[in-house]
Amino acid sequence: MTTLKLTTALACAFALTGVGAAQAWQPTKPVEFVVTSGAGGGTDNFARMIQSIITKNKLIEQPIVVVNKGGGSGAEGYIHGKAGKGDPHRVIFGTNNAYLLPYVAKLGYKLSDLTPVSALALDEFLLWVNGKAEYADARAYIEAVKAKPLGFKMAGSQSKDTDQTLTSMIQDVTGAKFIYVPFQGGSAAATQLAGGHVDSNVNNPNENIGQWKAGQVKPLCVFSPVRLAKGEPVFEGKGWGDIPTCKEAGLPIETFQMPRTVWLPADVPTDSVKFYEGVLEKVSETPEWKEFITRTAQTGRFMKGKELTDFVAKDEAANKKVFEAEGWVAK
Amino acid sequence: MDNIANLMHGFSVALTTHHILLMMAGVLLGILVGVLPGLGAPNGVSLLLPLTFSMDPVSAIILLTSLYWGALFGGSTTSILFNIPGEPSSVATTFDGHPMAKQGRATEALSFAFLSAGFGAMAGVVLITLLSGWVANFALKFSSPEYFAVYFMTFASFIGLGGASPLKAVVSMGIGFTLASIGMDSVSGNIRLTYDFDVLLAGVSFLIAVIGLFGIGELLLTMEEGLKFDGVHAKVRIRDVLTTAAKLPRYWLALLRSSAIGIWMGITPGGPTAASFMSYAMAKRSSRNPDKFGKGEPEGVIAPETADHAAGSAAMLPMLALGIPGSATAAVMMGGLMIWGLNPGPTLFTDRPDFVWGLIASMYLGNVVAVVVVLATVPLFASILRIPFSIVGPVIVVICFIGAYTVGSKPFDIWLALAFGVIGYVFKKLDYPIAPLVLAMVIGDKAEDAFRQSMIFSQGSLKIFWSNPLVSTLMAIGLALLLFPLIGVARRGVRRLATARDQ
Amino acid sequence: MITRFRAEITTAAATALFGLGIVRGALEFGIGWDSSGPQPGAFPFYTGMLVTLASLATVGLTIVRRVAGSAQLQEHFLDGERARRVASFFLPLFAFVVLSMTLGMYAATILYLVFAMRFQGHYGWLPTLATALGAAAFFYLALEKFFQIGLLKGPIEPLLGL
Numbered sequence A: 001m002t003t004l005k006l007t008t009a010l011a012c013a014f015a016l017t018g019v020g021a022a023q024a025w026q027p028t029k030p031v032e033f034v035v036t037s038g039a040g041g042g043t044d045n046f047a048r049m050i051q052s053i054i055t056k057n058k059l060i061e062q063p064i065v066v067v068n069k070g071g072g073s074g075a076e077g078y079i080h081g082k083a084g085k086g087d088p089h090r091v092i093f094g095t096n097n098a099y100l101l102p103y104v105a106k107l108g109y110k111l112s113d114l115t116p117v118s119a120l121a122l123d124e125f126l127l128w129v130n131g132k133a134e135y136a137d138a139r140a141y142i143e144a145v146k147a148k149p150l151g152f153k154m155a156g157s158q159s160k161d162t163d164q165t166l167t168s169m170i171q172d173v174t175g176a177k178f179i180y181v182p183f184q185g186g187s188a189a190a191t192q193l194a195g196g197h198v199d200s201n202v203n204n205p206n207e208n209i210g211q212w213k214a215g216q217v218k219p220l221c222v223f224s225p226v227r228l229a230k231g232e233p234v235f236e237g238k239g240w241g242d243i244p245t246c247k248e249a250g251l252p253i254e255t256f257q258m259p260r261t262v263w264l265p266a267d268v269p270t271d272s273v274k275f276y277e278g279v280l281e282k283v284s285e286t287p288e289w290k291e292f293i294t295r296t297a298q299t300g301r302f303m304k305g306k307e308l309t310d311f312v313a314k315d316e317a318a319n320k321k322v323f324e325a326e327g328w329v330a331k
Numbered sequence B: 001m002d003n004i005a006n007l008m009h010g011f012s013v014a015l016t017t018h019h020i021l022l023m024m025a026g027v028l029l030g031i032l033v034g035v036l037p038g039l040g041a042p043n044g045v046s047l048l049l050p051l052t053f054s055m056d057p058v059s060a061i062i063l064l065t066s067l068y069w070g071a072l073f074g075g076s077t078t079s080i081l082f083n084i085p086g087e088p089s090s091v092a093t094t095f096d097g098h099p100m101a102k103q104g105r106a107t108e109a110l111s112f113a114f115l116s117a118g119f120g121a122m123a124g125v126v127l128i129t130l131l132s133g134w135v136a137n138f139a140l141k142f143s144s145p146e147y148f149a150v151y152f153m154t155f156a157s158f159i160g161l162g163g164a165s166p167l168k169a170v171v172s173m174g175i176g177f178t179l180a181s182i183g184m185d186s187v188s189g190n191i192r193l194t195y196d197f198d199v200l201l202a203g204v205s206f207l208i209a210v211i212g213l214f215g216i217g218e219l220l221l222t223m224e225e226g227l228k229f230d231g232v233h234a235k236v237r238i239r240d241v242l243t244t245a246a247k248l249p250r251y252w253l254a255l256l257r258s259s260a261i262g263i264w265m266g267i268t269p270g271g272p273t274a275a276s277f278m279s280y281a282m283a284k285r286s287s288r289n290p291d292k293f294g295k296g297e298p299e300g301v302i303a304p305e306t307a308d309h310a311a312g313s314a315a316m317l318p319m320l321a322l323g324i325p326g327s328a329t330a331a332v333m334m335g336g337l338m339i340w341g342l343n344p345g346p347t348l349f350t351d352r353p354d355f356v357w358g359l360i361a362s363m364y365l366g367n368v369v370a371v372v373v374v375l376a377t378v379p380l381f382a383s384i385l386r387i388p389f390s391i392v393g394p395v396i397v398v399i400c401f402i403g404a405y406t407v408g409s410k411p412f413d414i415w416l417a418l419a420f421g422v423i424g425y426v427f428k429k430l431d432y433p434i435a436p437l438v439l440a441m442v443i444g445d446k447a448e449d450a451f452r453q454s455m456i457f458s459q460g461s462l463k464i465f466w467s468n469p470l471v472s473t474l475m476a477i478g479l480a481l482l483l484f485p486l487i488g489v490a491r492r493g494v495r496r497l498a499t500a501r502d503q
Numbered sequence C: 001m002i003t004r005f006r007a008e009i010t011t012a013a014a015t016a017l018f019g020l021g022i023v024r025g026a027l028e029f030g031i032g033w034d035s036s037g038p039q040p041g042a043f044p045f046y047t048g049m050l051v052t053l054a055s056l057a058t059v060g061l062t063i064v065r066r067v068a069g070s071a072q073l074q075e076h077f078l079d080g081e082r083a084r085r086v087a088s089f090f091l092p093l094f095a096f097v098v099l100s101m102t103l104g105m106y107a108a109t110i111l112y113l114v115f116a117m118r119f120q121g122h123y124g125w126l127p128t129l130a131t132a133l134g135a136a137a138f139f140y141l142a143l144e145k146f147f148q149i150g151l152l153k154g155p156i157e158p159l160l161g162l
Helices: A002-021 A042-057 A072-083 A097-104 A138-147 A162-174 A186-194 A205-213 A270-285 A287-295 A305-326 B002-014 B017-035 B040-052 B057-082 B088-102 B106-140 B144-159 B166-180 B206-224 B238-267 B271-286 B298-314 B316-322 B328-339 B353-384 B389-408 B411-429 B435-458 B462-466 B469-502 C004-027 C042-067 C080-103 C105-120 C125-147 C156-160
Strands: A031-035 A064-068 A090-094 A114-124 A126-130 A153-157 A179-183 A217-222 A233-235 A257-265 A299-304 B183-185 B190-192 C076-078
Touching: A031 A042, A031 A072, A042 A064, A042 A090, A042 A114, A042 A270, A042 A287, A042 B040, A042 B328, A064 B040, A072 A090, A072 A097, A072 A114, A072 A257, A072 B183, A090 A097, A097 A305, A114 A270, A114 A305, A126 A138, A126 A186, A126 A205, A138 A162, A138 A217, A153 A162, A153 A186, A162 A179, A162 A305, A179 A186, A179 B435, A186 A205, A186 A217, A205 A217, A205 A233, A257 A270, A257 A305, A270 A287, A270 A299, A287 A299, A299 A305, B002 B057, B002 B106, B002 B353, B017 B040, B017 B057, B017 B353, B040 B057, B040 B328, B040 C125, B057 B088, B057 B106, B057 B298, B057 B328, B057 B353, B088 B106, B088 B206, B088 B271, B088 B298, B088 B435, B106 B238, B106 B298, B106 B316, B106 B353, B144 B271, B144 B435, B144 B462, B144 B469, B166 B435, B166 C004, B166 C042, B206 B389, B206 B411, B206 B435, B206 C080, B238 B271, B238 B298, B238 B316, B238 B353, B271 B298, B271 B435, B298 B316, B298 B353, B316 B328, B316 B353, B389 B411, B389 C080, B389 C105, B389 C125, B411 C004, B411 C080, B435 B462, B462 B469, C004 C042, C004 C076, C076 C080, C080 C105, C105 C125, C105 C156
Parallel strands: A031 A064, A031 A090, A153 A179
Antiparallel strands: A090 A257, A114 A257, A114 A299, A126 A217, B183 B190
16 A cells, blocks of 8 residues: 555656656547447547547547447446556546446445546436326426325436436435336436336436427426526427426426546646646537537536536535435445 | 338438448448457447548438448358357357358358348338338337347247257356346446456456357367368359349248348347347247258248348337437447437437438448348358368457457457357357357346336336236247247157057 | 266356356345345346256266266267367467467467468468468558557557557
């Protein structure tokens, strides 16, 4: 343990001395983008979109290689990042699972094995019910659920993940009690709701938009402090901006959002962190990125440095509270 | 007849020189990734995805789907020639395809495979054209209990096949199930059976098992036999391709039955791999001489290939209309759709008719292009067998291990492939059947998830599997498939008793 | 000399042990049935159990057949000649895997193909080197350049500036 600390200290010292000597850091070999989801997943789209923007605008001189390491809900990717300790050519793309996974499962990495770089967007969550359901708003739906504990099914993606955490929060503030059914992904949760096999889900906008357009599902409220950006109408003249926030609709959860995050391994030179921060900030300002954000109805928000670490600390604390209450924390 | 008009419009979108060239490029690239075991269609599609960001969506999807068709064909090629399934769905093709190649009938086996695959794909596309609306609604009726019933049917059809020692079949299938449950359990969120080894977090990839069990295991056996590989004597003539084509109509029943199974499994969530296994099982069961299966029976190639491609193309429908990816490749393409700004869903057909019908038209054209291209490569591939085995053998070894590494870029997978190779060799020598292991690995965890989701739905009551006409029918068919062989055995036993008494 | 009997017993014992290992691993997660159906460990537990029981039954059956004097079980699983052939293929293959880990997959590919063709297949140096270098170059161009997938690399590639 002591030797490890010593090497870490030494590595840091070298990194620090390197700062003065070298000019702004630049990648010297191909950069590896580690995606903590399988091909086709949300994080995969996020990373490949950034890759395409970087390549198109020539923001990084070296080629970029994308690798999917989605095993163990993404833990595989973060462990791969940990193994690249001190290597600034390994960039890891994820969500808040970077800091939440170690709580719910016994894993071979800790948050301190990663260096935060930035977050580029917040994925929003909405409460959806079947398009034919009679509930006019979130309050009516929650009342119905409260009247019949364990009589309503909430579909979500995975277990002990964002969807189930949010379900647990809803139960906590309202006293309602759902049966939570974990599916393999948001698209399965969407079709199960459209087919009327479950009563609601808390999908992200782009996971349910296809079904909403067809009127098979309808949104009740969005778990965000402010309404979503206006955008084009989706169904019967209503668009994203017309959906009330959950607080307005009588479901007192101020905010529940999932950051799309980027990390480096631990002990990388400070200059390399600055370099990627710079590149990603430029990415977040391109028209292509803005279009991607609008299309997927995410909220674009670039965070780095203190703002990011503060956000992480706050998000971590809120989730930890739920994990402890539900008894999900892995021993 | 709206659909026909739409399709004609689709042809006008898809039928340009630019698109035909894209199809040919896609098919050729697909054959390349399909031939390399491990790389496979999902990887190939995600690697090409960045290239498509700057294309218009119709061209992009034509390139990607053509690559998919090419990869499916490439996967069958290596199954037949070297007993290495390049794609999971071509495992069942090895059962009879490789014995045919060993007997010097590689050209025949390849031609049968490609032609019947083309037939299956066409059947799938015709269905999409004619019944898209109806099928999309039907697929919405499926929830976890129905999913489980479909997997149950697949197992039931395969278990009844018999053959090897039942105890050994149980061991083999059990190992497959347990391997499938390693890694993240999505229903409980627990990480199971990794014994604290990080390398097991992502589970044991099915592809690694196949590369080892089939590829390396087969090489060890071939070596032990003293390099007897009759492919050397095979004459490769383009005429053989044509005579094989002339023989195909004789198998019309197998073609139709396999297309039906494939389409069914493509629409329901069974997928191409389950479809090919089930189709093989049904072909063997309904055959007049089931003993020939596994020893180089053409129908054993035709049945899985037709079903595989029928399922592959029919699975595009739930992907477009519902946003359910029917296969790993479809999942990647769906990611692509979102990046191109298209949202899969019921309204995609009305919102973007150019795209949807262009794609469907391109599926007709793409498969014709693919069949022509791969048939042209048959002599080339078949002549690989004429190269002395002392060169081809080591090259296959290299391909297998490089393939194993490309699955997940993990050095551990190389060791795992080696271990599976030894297991495959020992199992084959001792008559342990390998097919049940593979089938259990592919759909074991999906079946488990569907079962446990159903139990959450019903709060622990098994009655949910008989709760509506659809799921009850599926379960009843599954039970019948499971029990029929037993009844057959019992009847034969009774008859034997009766004849014994007569004497 | 290994008889088929010994091979059968050893294999069945190995699969029985594998089954037991799974059973042990599954016990960690609960194997019962609660209101939400089977617990996470239940499915692996029962399949592991099934593997173990079927393996033990295979052992039993094999012993019974042996006692009954089955000729098949007396056969050689591997005789000298065959064992030599398998070993002459398997050992280089094993060396290839070890070399891949240490020298990287490209160097291992070249060394392995050279060994197999020149020293086992007795081909001339020219076809041997052409095949070995050709294969390595093909994989390099197809994977690293076209598909941008990196293979395992060793100490040699950086020296060549690749």
